[in-house]
Amino acid sequence: MRFAMGSSIDQRATYLQLQKAANQKLQDLYAKDLHFELDKINEPILWVKNMPNLFAVICYLQTDEIFKINYLSDLTAYDNIDHIDGDKRFVLVYQLLSLETKVSVRLKLLIDDSEDAKTISHIFPAANWLEREVFDMYGIVFRGHPDLRRIMMDERFIGHPQRKEYDIKQRMPFADNMKTNLDRNPVP
Amino acid sequence: MSKDGSNTMIFSTLLSEAVKWGRKNSLWPMPFATSCCGIEVMSTLSSTYDLSRFGAEVVRFSPRQADMLIVAGTITTKMAPVLRTIYDQMLEPKWVIAMGACSSSGGIFDTYSVLQGIDYIMPVDVYVSGCPPIPEGLIYSVLYLQKIIDEGLERTPALKPTYEEAMKAMTYHKTPEGLILPSIKTGISLGNGTNEEASKEVPNEVRNG
Incomplete structure (x- = not known):
């Protein structure tokens, strides 16, 4: 969609209308069998059921004329340990955006500790490092990821520090960050 | 002027004193700035505060050529071996300034990923308090370091654990x-x-x- 040299306020109004239309379409399409809600700034949140469902939704949103999703803003997760949002342990959050129509869609997926997620890095290459971060912090394994290593914590680190059961002050002493014995030897 | 009327000048001094004088007035810093304290280091080096008045103006980004390591900022446990390597690469004599709350004690970051003070991994000569310290604080620490060198105060070595x-x-x-x-x-x-x-x-x- 191309805009004439209008004011930015006009553009913003157009984007809001597009977002509204997108919300309506999303509701018509998926509200029957998936949980659909709007957040406080009228962005749609769609709770997909499982991994194949997520892929189907993403593929549809990429090809659809209204959505034209082509950008992954963020991929993250949170620990649903108190089961407020569902029965499973973690919630994966996919924040999608269209650079053309500025429509944004948030997909959420409940996932358990024992099950594995699948990578979307072949669809959005930006997901590569984001999935590594989610794996590092929460321990969610993404099947099919090209290089699933820790990205933030030390490679020798054991555990996943953003899980609620991980004590925030639990540091891991390694040979190169433990306290040096200052008075052990005389000055050489 | 000497007694025979020529222009020869002779200072009689100990060699150690001369070496001390030379060392304390040419403390070339190596800044290891990882966060907001680094901005204060830059401010201290710039013309308003002008650290070069005290002989510490030649910033060396190679540890081989530096005398004084200024650790300014949060050091994570993953960064610790890198910092220790830089310390090991510096040639003797070498001094370390822990600038700010984070590098002195971990600061507000009492978490799983942050080293609780760089004195875990290396000996520190001067700690500068503040979050971040004002440039005068860093200047004071350099002056204090000069005093340490001048008076030959004992320093504790930190050896790597076996x-x-x-x-x-x-x-x-x-x-x-x-x-x-x-x-x-x-x-x-x-x-x-x-x-x-x-x-x-x-x-x-x-x-x-």
Whole structure:
């Protein structure tokens, strides 16, 4: 969609209308069998059921004329340990955006500790490092990821520090960050 | 002027005093600035505060050519070996300034990933308080360092721990059953095995626990 040299306020109004239309379409399409809600700034949140469902939704949103999703803003997760949002342990959050129509869609997926997620890095290459971060912090394994290593914590680190059961002050002493014995030897 | 009327000037001094004088007035800094304290280091070096008045103006970004390591900022546990390597690469004599709350004690970041003060891994001569310290604080620490050099105060060396000491410190992987291997979800494995091999060996209850 191309805009004439209008004011930015006009553009913003157009984007809001597009977002509204997108919300309506999303509701018509998926509200029957998936949980659909709007957040406080009228962005749609769609709770997909499982991994194949997520892929189907993403593929549809990429090809659809209204959505034209082509950008992954963020991929993250949170620990649903108190089961407020569902029965499973973690919630994966996919924040999608269209650079053309500025429509944004948030997909959420409940996932358990024992099950594995699948990578979307072949669809959005930006997901590569984001999935590594989610794996590092929460321990969610993404099947099919090209290089699933820790990205933030030390490679020798054991555990996943953003899980609620991980004590925030639990540091891991390694040979190169433990306290040096200052008075052990005389000055050489 | 000397007694015979010529222009020869002779200062009689100890060589050690001359060396001290030279050292304390040419403290070339190596800034290791990882966060907001680095901005204050830049401010201190710039013309308003002008650290070069005290002979510490030649900033060297190679540890081989520096005398004084200014650690300005939060040091994470992953950064610790890098910082220790830089300290080891500096030539004697060398001095360390821990600038700011984070590098002195971890600061507000009392978390799983932050080193609680760089004195865990290296000896520190001067700690500068503040979050971040004002440039006058850094200047004061340089002047204090000059005093330390001048008076020849005793400094404690920090030696790297041996392998046995390091193994003793790592108690987290000791359980009643014995050694816990890194779980499949950490993505690392002991020895040369690949991820698949490690996941086969580790029983399920250990993996999920």
